[in-house]
Amino acid sequence: MELGAVRRARTRARVIAGAFELFxxxxxxxxxxxxxxxxxxxxxxxxxxxxxxMAELRDAVTYEVTHDFLTAVSEALARLPDPRERISxxxxxxxxxxRAVPGWGRSLINLSANGIIxxxxxxxxxxxxxxxxxxxxxxxxxxxxxxxxxxxxxxIAAISTMLREERGAAYPEEIVAVIxxxxxxxxxxxxxxxxxxxxxxxxxxxx
Amino acid sequence: MELGAVRRARTRARVIAGAFELFxxxxxxxxxxxxxxxxxxxxxxxxxxxxxxMAELRDAVTYEVTHDFLTAVSEALARLPDPRERISxxxxxxxxxxRAVPGWGRSLINLSANGIIxxxxxxxxxxxxxxxxxxxxxxxxxxxxxxxxxxxxxxIAAISTMLREERGAAYPEEIVAVIxxxxxxxxxxxxxxxxxxxxxxxxxxxx
DNA sequence: ATCCCAATCTGACAAAGTGTCAAGTTGCGG
DNA sequence: CCGCAACTTGACACTTTGTCAGATTGGGAT
Numbered sequence: 001m002e003l004g005a006v007r008r009a010r011t012r013a014r015v016i017a018g019a020f021e022l023f024x025x026x027x028x029x030x031x032x033x034x035x036x037x038x039x040x041x042x043x044x045x046x047x048x049x050x051x052x053x054m055a056e057l058r059d060a061v062t063y064e065v066t067h068d069f070l071t072a073v074s075e076a077l078a079r080l081p082d083p084r085e086r087i088s089x090x091x092x093x094x095x096x097x098x099r100a101v102p103g104w105g106r107s108l109i110n111l112s113a114n115g116i117i118x119x120x121x122x123x124x125x126x127x128x129x130x131x132x133x134x135x136x137x138x139x140x141x142x143x144x145x146x147x148x149x150x151x152x153x154x155x156i157a158a159i160s161t162m163l164r165e166e167r168g169a170a171y172p173e174e175i176v177a178v179i180x181x182x183x184x185x186x187x188x189x190x191x192x193x194x195x196x197x198x199x200x201x202x203x204x205x206x207x
Numbered sequence: 208m209e210l211g212a213v214r215r216a217r218t219r220a221r222v223i224a225g226a227f228e229l230f231x232x233x234x235x236x237x238x239x240x241x242x243x244x245x246x247x248x249x250x251x252x253x254x255x256x257x258x259x260x261m262a263e264l265r266d267a268v269t270y271e272v273t274h275d276f277l278t279a280v281s282e283a284l285a286r287l288p289d290p291r292e293r294i295s296x297x298x299x300x301x302x303x304x305x306r307a308v309p310g311w312g313r314s315l316i317n318l319s320a321n322g323i324i325x326x327x328x329x330x331x332x333x334x335x336x337x338x339x340x341x342x343x344x345x346x347x348x349x350x351x352x353x354x355x356x357x358x359x360x361x362x363i364a365a366i367s368t369m370l371r372e373e374r375g376a377a378y379p380e381e382i383v384a385v386i387x388x389x390x391x392x393x394x395x396x397x398x399x400x401x402x403x404x405x406x407x408x409x410x411x412x413x414x
Numbered sequence: 415a416t417c418c419c420a421a422t423c424t425g426a427c428a429a430a431g432t433g434t435c436a437a438g439t440t441g442c443g444g
Numbered sequence: 445c446c447g448c449a450a451c452t453t454g455a456c457a458c459t460t461t462g463t464c465a466g467a468t469t470g471g472g473a474t
Binding site: 140141143145146147148149150152153154155156157158161165167171174175178179180181182183184187 | 347348350352353354355356357359360361362363364365368372374378381382385386387388389390391394
């Protein structure tokens with residue numbers, strides 16, 4: 001191990017964890033470097049020893065906060081043979097997590113500079129899954145980008161709604177049913193798929 | 208007329224028009240007060256004589272830029288008896304305008320602090336229209352907020368996509384068909400409604 | 415135990431942007 | 445062509461960002 005590397009890593013982790021909290025609070029958009037440093041118990045100078053500025057911090061927090069979740073989701077989805085069920089499960093994982101950890105959702109929304117919560121990776125994955133479902137003849141639409149827009153757009157709107165107003169516990173399943181139906185899944189299948197038990201989600205312990 | 212009011216109004220209009228241009232450009236998010244003032248051909252001091260700051264300017268531009276369009280849309284929709292067709296036409300008005308005037312779409316996206324392009328007014332209208340369609344027995348969903356999320360979320364994703372990648376001229380109609388189908392419009396109706404000729408859109412001449 | 419060196423702290427600085435103000439100039443409306 | 449409001453000029457205080465030199469601290473190798 002490099003000299004002082006553990007201390008450095010610990011500090012970095014404290015900064016990211018603190019910033020994540022901050023971004024998830026009311027008015028988290030307007031957090032200043034000073035606030036972030038104070039929350040982490042360090043000085044501004046030290047902050048700049050770890051990050052070049054706010055943009056880099058945002059990227060780091062985004063990565064740290066989504067990476068475990070995203071890989072866990074990816075792995076869980078990989079075990080589902082039906083593309084339609086993969087779509088369903090992905091959306092429900094997101095929405096259930098937002099329901100369970102509202103600060104996570106708020107942080108995500110605040111982190112996204114211009115409303116695009118989902119990174120390029122998620123973007124491509126969603127489109128790919130839709131393409132697979134199309135290839136399997138499960139959908140009536142023929143444009144994967146169209147399906148991706150419906151999925152991600154509706155999901156982010158649902159997240160925003162769940163954070164703003166009280167929605168029932170069944171909201172994620174209802175959202176999924178509407179999306180699947182829109183993509184052309186047969187009506188009698190859409191509801192059933194949306195209600196299937198979710199596979200277990202195992203997070204990599206970064207401890 | 209008050210003393211000097213016309214000059215004042217003209218200056219204000221120049222500021223708003225210039226800021227609108229600026230917001231629609233690449234990197235329009237980071238426009239400074241100085242830039243806005245320069246574009247309008249005035250000094251910073253004069254800017255502050257009209258607006259308290261960036262937030263108020265953003266509000267003013269948002270209002271100015273959407274109000275005519277929104278009222279025109281509202282009026283055009285009012286003449287459509289079928290709630291499903293009102294949903295369809297509203298979405299298509301937005302998407303076609305973005306296609307015709309990309310700067311308008313970029314400005315809207317940049318103006319929205321956190322991705323919520325649509326103001327509270329539009330929010331309520333969308334939900335109300337969905338509620339009407341539900342009451343008319345045209346949809347299978349029963350939750351108007353759900354329909355609103357699907358409509359607005361998918362629409363904003365589609366706008367974002369149209370500004371980023373090249374999409375065919377038929378994209379708006381395809382988007383509408385997916386949304387209507389998702390809400391539970393019968394498959395044979397969804398496509399037909401999405402393709403109906405749009406009513407004329409008459410803007411109030413603010414000249 | 416203790417020594418080394420990277421990590422952190424202290425305190426200061428320059429630069430950029432915001433918001434305000436007083437005093438002077440300009441141009442529209444009567 | 446007069447008066448008043450709109451605008452300009454030039455300056456200032458304040459906040460936030462980003463950097464830096466020098467002092468201090470703490471983890472890990474010996």
